Amino acid sequence: MKLTSCLxxxxxxxxxxxGKECPFLLRDLLASEELAQVFSxxxxxxxxxxxxxxxxxxxxxxxxxxxxxxxxxxxxxxSMMILLTAGLGQLLKSYLQNTKLTLAHRSFxxxxxxxxxxxxxxxxxxxxxxxxxxxxxxxxxxKIMLPYWEVALVKFKSHxxxxxxxxxxxxxxxxxxxxxxxxxxxxKRLLTAESTALYTTFDEILAKHLNDxxxxxxxxFLGEPAMIRR
Numbered sequence: 001m002k003l004t005s006c007l008x009x010x011x012x013x014x015x016x017x018x019g020k021e022c023p024f025l026l027r028d029l030l031a032s033e034e035l036a037q038v039f040s041x042x043x044x045x046x047x048x049x050x051x052x053x054x055x056x057x058x059x060x061x062x063x064x065x066x067x068x069x070x071x072x073x074x075x076x077x078x079s080m081m082i083l084l085t086a087g088l089g090q091l092l093k094s095y096l097q098n099t100k101l102t103l104a105h106r107s108f109x110x111x112x113x114x115x116x117x118x119x120x121x122x123x124x125x126x127x128x129x130x131x132x133x134x135x136x137x138x139x140x141x142x143k144i145m146l147p148y149w150e151v152a153l154v155k156f157k158s159h160x161x162x163x164x165x166x167x168x169x170x171x172x173x174x175x176x177x178x179x180x181x182x183x184x185x186x187x188k189r190l191l192t193a194e195s196t197a198l199y200t201t202f203d204e205i206l207a208k209h210l211n212d213x214x215x216x217x218x219x220x221f222l223g224e225p226a227m228i229r230r
Contacts, residue, residue, distance in 0.1 A: 001064060004051055005064075005166075007088075008026050012029060013104070014092060014103065015034045016104070017034070026052055027048075030044055030047055038092065038095050039091050040091070050080065050081065051081075057077070065174075066171055066177070128156070132153060140175045140178075148167050148171050173202055176205050176206075176218065177189070177200050178190065179221070183217035184216065184217050205218060206227070
């Protein structure tokens with residue numbers, strides 16, 4: 001997940017060598033003439049197969065929306081992504097040497113108003129030990145996804161908070177998708193990512209209304225305090 005995220009941002013920086021406004025969607029970024037000019041169309045086609053198209057492996061969306069369990073992503077896919085990323089670096093180096101251009105990386109976002117987060121209590125080691133026990137019994141957490149939660153706690157304890165957040169965000173969406181489908185009696189919305197169907201993401205899960213105009217039961221179930229802090 002981290003690799004696909006970093007790759008997407010890096011490709012956006014490369015796009016801005018030539019283009020003016022970076023596409024918002026990864027699939028549009030990968031389909032851009034600007035990146036094909038830098039890396040070649042054949043290389044971009046390989047990237048589309050792995051991370052940028054519902055008709056391919058679509059690893060980025062499958063992972064970031066919490067569809068894949070730890071056992072469902074073979075190590076060879078990770079190895080291939082690492083090799084692809086390294087190869088892109090070599091191609092970019094050659095392109096910059098030939099064009100005499102300089103790659104400028106966009107600045108990172110700084111979170112403002114952090115004092116607002118003081119409303120949340122500190123998570124002590126005592127609380128973490130309770131969470132470890134609760135995780136194994138919670139109906140919210142799919143058993144097949146439990147390893148993600150266990151690793152998230154390990155990352156939290158080692159102060160790797162970004163890694164922890166990445167894991168928890170995807171699993172929060174997975175758990176809420178299950179509750180959403182149950183409360184709204186639409187079991188088909190639990191479909192995994194398929195090339196022929198739109199899958200259910202946070203945008204729909206947390207919306208006030210369903211696509212058919214009916215009231216979404218999830219916000220009512222969670223209550224206003226939970227929705228305000230979502």
